[in-house]
Amino acid sequence: MKRTEEYLVKNLNGEFPFNYLYLQSAKINVNKKFMMSFKSKKHQTTLCQVSSFYKPISLLY
Amino acid sequence: MILILTNKACTTTNYVIDWLIAKNAQFLRINSEDKVNLVKLSLVEVEFEINEKRYNSNQFKSVWFYRGKFNLRSNITTCDSTFQLKNEIINHLKNEIALVEYLFVNSFNGKILGNYFTPNSNKVKALIAAKEVGLKIPQSEIITNKIQLKEKLAKSKIITKGIQDSATLESLNSSVNELTIYNNYSSLVIQKDIVKIPDRFFPTLIQEYIDKQYELRIFYLAGKCYTIAIFSQRNEKTKIDFRHYDNENDNKQIPYKLPVGVEQKVIRLMNKMELNSGSIDMIVDEKGSYVFLEINPVGLFEVVDYYGHFQIYEKIADYLI
Numbered sequence: 366m367k368r369t370e371e372y373l374v375k376n377l378n379g380e381f382p383f384n385y386l387y388l389q390s391a392k393i394n395v396n397k398k399f400m401m402s403f404k405s406k407k408h409q410t411t412l413c414q415v416s417s418f419y420k421p422i423s424l425l426y
Numbered sequence: 427m428i429l430i431l432t433n434k435a436c437t438t439t440n441y442v443i444d445w446l447i448a449k450n451a452q453f454l455r456i457n458s459e460d461k462v463n464l465v466k467l468s469l470v471e472v473e474f475e476i477n478e479k480r481y482n483s484n485q486f487k488s489v490w491f492y493r494g495k496f497n498l499r500s501n502i503t504t505c506d507s508t509f510q511l512k513n514e515i516i517n518h519l520k521n522e523i524a525l526v527e528y529l530f531v532n533s534f535n536g537k538i539l540g541n542y543f544t545p546n547s548n549k550v551k552a553l554i555a556a557k558e559v560g561l562k563i564p565q566s567e568i569i570t571n572k573i574q575l576k577e578k579l580a581k582s583k584i585i586t587k588g589i590q591d592s593a594t595l596e597s598l599n600s601s602v603n604e605l606t607i608y609n610n611y612s613s614l615v616i617q618k619d620i621v622k623i624p625d626r627f628f629p630t631l632i633q634e635y636i637d638k639q640y641e642l643r644i645f646y647l648a649g650k651c652y653t654i655a656i657f658s659q660r661n662e663k664t665k666i667d668f669r670h671y672d673n674e675n676d677n678k679q680i681p682y683k684l685p686v687g688v689e690q691k692v693i694r695l696m697n698k699m700e701l702n703s704g705s706i707d708m709i710v711d712e713k714g715s716y717v718f719l720e721i722n723p724v725g726l727f728e729v730v731d732y733y734g735h736f737q738i739y740e741k742i743a744d745y746l747i
Contacts, residue, residue, distance in 0.1 A: 366662040370723040379624045379625070379626045379628070380628060381628050381687065382586075382588070382589075382628045382629065382630035382631075383575070383586070383623045383624070383627045383630050383648075384588070384610050384613060384630055384631075386587070386619060386623065387609070387610050387613035388593065388595070388609065388610045389608065389609055389610070390606050390608050390609075391606070391607050391609070392604055392605070392606050392607075393474065393604070393605045393606075394718060396729050406728060417466060417517065419480055422460065
């Protein structure tokens with residue numbers, strides 16, 4: 366990670382917008398990220414069949 | 427049937443799909459990660475295959491383009507890297523496939539939500555259009571050298587941000603499965619930073635900094651505005667850009683009704699930009715004026731829905747059905 370930050374600073378010689386100076390970083394555990402984004406198979410590519418018993422999650426808000 | 431073009435990680439789409447299922451609507455979700463095999467492409471219809479099932483563009487009565495692209499590329503990168511014409515061929519085929527993509531997208535005749543060809547915000551174009559419809563905008567300029575920057579900074583406080591979108595740069599450390607994401611959201615330019623900035627630089631957008639009472643996040647859907655007010659000004663961390671979230675001290679966010687005149691200008695703006703959905707950022711300055719900042723054609727609306735209780739997911743489902 367340190368190498369990337371050095372790269373950004375070293376290359377601030379006119380090739381980048383000056384606002385790269387304000388880049389902020391955040392670290393994410395990749396496994397957790399994918400766990401968060403993956404909900405269930407029924408939402409993925411498929412021709413979905415209907416379930417009349419299904420309650421929309423949005424109703425729970 | 428309804429076609430949804432998105433990406434595998436998009437959870438927003440999941441909530442709309444929840445409603446489609448509840449309302450007995452048939453749909454096909456295609457993610458950017460899915461390979462789309464074209465079978466036949468005429469000027470009026472397209473046949474394609476996904477996961478060995480065949481579809482015709484005419485069978486979709488509505489389409490939602492949201493954060494996805496059709497993955498039509500053939501595997502052209504595997505050809506021998508020593509082959510002299512490799513790059514020329516790849517460039518030529520990229521142009522060819524772009525036209526195929528255009529024909530493919532335009533073969534859907536039903537109701538379309540979202541604009542496939544404008545997934546990114548174009549801040550400059552949006553600012554010009556906003557001014558034309560009568561919305562107030564911040565003084566904005568694209569500059570290329572430090573002298574211009576110093577001149578602007580001597581006159582007023584300024585912020586800087588991406589011309590199209592903020593940069594999102596990712597660096598993966600696979601040994602510990604850790605991803606570092608670099609972002610440059612809107613930032614206030616500080617006098618002491620000037621020494622770190624080179625004399626000439628890549629064209630960079632600057633805008634006058636406006637003190638605000640609160641900011642507005644508007645989700646626009648087919649002629650209607652769903653708005654929340656975000657009281658980000660009181661928090662040093664979020665006052666420049668509320669996306670610098672303060673997780674320990676959340677900004678207050680409440681549903682908000684735009685004045686009719688402002689709402690009409692927003693509708694005219696979206697029509698001018700040929701967008702029937704998108705997220706709009708505005709602020710209300712200390713004098714009570716409404717100032718337009720930017721549009722994100724595929725902006726997230728979870729926060730607007732959560733704090734505004736608008737049931738946006740259901741409204742999108744209803745629009746598509």
